Amino acid sequence: MESGVYEDFLDKAFHLLRDYPLCDRCLGRMFARLGMGFSNKERGDAIKKMVVMRLHQMIRQGDEKAKITFKMMAPHIGSQADELYLSIFGEKPTREQCYICSDRLDAEIESATDKAIRLLDEWGVERFLVGARASFDVIRREEEVKTRYRLVYSESIKNEVKREVGKRVARRGFVVDFDDPEATVLVELWGPRVSIQVNPVFFKAVYWKVGRNISQSYWPTRNGVKYPFSVEQATWELRDAMSAERTVIHAAGREDADARMLGTGRPLIIEVKKPKNRRVSDREAEELLNKGGGSLVLFKVLGRASRKHVRLYKEEMAGFKKLYKALVVSSQPVDKDELASLESFFTGRVISQRTPLRVSHRRADLTRVKRVYEVKNVPLTSHLFYSFILAEGGLYVKELISGDEGRTSPSFAEALGKEMECVDLDVLGVDFNDIGNG
Numbered sequence: 001m002e003s004g005v006y007e008d009f010l011d012k013a014f015h016l017l018r019d020y021p022l023c024d025r026c027l028g029r030m031f032a033r034l035g036m037g038f039s040n041k042e043r044g045d046a047i048k049k050m051v052v053m054r055l056h057q058m059i060r061q062g063d064e065k066a067k068i069t070f071k072m073m074a075p076h077i078g079s080q081a082d083e084l085y086l087s088i089f090g091e092k093p094t095r096e097q098c099y100i101c102s103d104r105l106d107a108e109i110e111s112a113t114d115k116a117i118r119l120l121d122e123w124g125v126e127r128f129l130v131g132a133r134a135s136f137d138v139i140r141r142e143e144e145v146k147t148r149y150r151l152v153y154s155e156s157i158k159n160e161v162k163r164e165v166g167k168r169v170a171r172r173g174f175v176v177d178f179d180d181p182e183a184t185v186l187v188e189l190w191g192p193r194v195s196i197q198v199n200p201v202f203f204k205a206v207y208w209k210v211g212r213n214i215s216q217s218y219w220p221t222r223n224g225v226k227y228p229f230s231v232e233q234a235t236w237e238l239r240d241a242m243s244a245e246r247t248v249i250h251a252a253g254r255e256d257a258d259a260r261m262l263g264t265g266r267p268l269i270i271e272v273k274k275p276k277n278r279r280v281s282d283r284e285a286e287e288l289l290n291k292g293g294g295s296l297v298l299f300k301v302l303g304r305a306s307r308k309h310v311r312l313y314k315e316e317m318a319g320f321k322k323l324y325k326a327l328v329v330s331s332q333p334v335d336k337d338e339l340a341s342l343e344s345f346f347t348g349r350v351i352s353q354r355t356p357l358r359v360s361h362r363r364a365d366l367t368r369v370k371r372v373y374e375v376k377n378v379p380l381t382s383h384l385f386y387s388f389i390l391a392e393g394g395l396y397v398k399e400l401i402s403g404d405e406g407r408t409s410p411s412f413a414e415a416l417g418k419e420m421e422c423v424d425l426d427v428l429g430v431d432f433n434d435i436g437n438g
Helices: 009-019 024-029 040-060 064-077 079-089 105-122 136-149 157-170 236-241 282-293 307-319 336-345 397-402 412-416
Strands: 127-133 183-188 193-198 201-209 246-251 260-273 297-305 321-330 349-354 367-379 384-392 420-430
Touching: 009 024, 009 040, 009 064, 009 136, 024 040, 024 105, 024 157, 040 064, 040 079, 064 079, 105 127, 105 157, 105 183, 105 193, 127 157, 136 157, 157 183, 201 282, 201 307, 236 246, 236 260, 236 282, 246 307, 260 297, 260 307, 282 297, 321 397, 336 367, 336 412, 349 397, 384 397, 397 412, 397 420, 412 420
Parallel strands: 127 183, 260 420
Antiparallel strands: 183 193, 201 260, 201 297, 246 260, 321 384, 321 420, 349 367, 367 384
């Protein structure tokens, strides 16, 4: 009969070992989903013993063909066939290397375990996962065997390596974590080459920028740093304390470097990449951040976050309402009635804004549509007033006031027919109560 038509797993194993030399692990893996509580090595050993017992039974019943078959199969089976072979043929059979792994898999798993433990210790990781890769030749040979015998209860060599290395590492006090691992150990057969992908630590926080000329991101140029300080630089104390590669900030929008961030503060996620010291509490992180901020940037840490929170901040920030306080100077006197008309005109007003001239050299030339919800004005002098503007996130407030040579319309300048400029800008509030709670 053609191989592949046998439905009984022992028949399949018999014909498998007739055609291929397989180690205990690689044979057991072909039937990995049969039986509970066995390793593939134990499963393969048991199957080989049963095959030898079947052949012995046939030989004892006088089946000469079985004797010839056993002599041919014994080198494929291994040590389970040695004693019977010795008793029949007066010597032990020559062992052939496993067709799939060349008898290397046991040693690879043990070596990978030792290397993984060293890496996890080095990086201070407690919760981990294991990933695995195998060479093309190994995968090809394994798939050949599976396909030829229609082995529907098999698993891949990669799954076995992940499980076996994971179990061994866990016995040393580390914790397998499928939901939120601190690192992933990657085992590459053969070698094995073992590397580690250390997952970042994310802190959910809020910052206040109480000084001006402070950028959000560190901004080096050919002529030096563009701004003397940044929110990102304020996180470097935390980076150093965690022995991390670097920190990245993911903020819910950004204000201009010359604008202060006051009021409710701006929400952000601080991503600490490749930290070797992960055991920093939220309180300690807040202290380190405020030390780094030097009274110019203040932080409140709200807890830990994850990659999904970063996506939420990026996706939802465009819809946040933001409250601004702008100090406006007019080239001509502005009276109370004109300030009141601005309040009425811009209530619920839709604004069309082409990318401002001041940033056009580094941003795409696009036209955005944003909404102003409410404006309240407080006169200071005949040429100077405060304007409190509640608007959709992403609105260019300076250009809302000046008009930016007609690129923003309508604008305060256009509405009153007077040249106007925002000379100071503060962000007083970001409506972020619901972000990151999903």
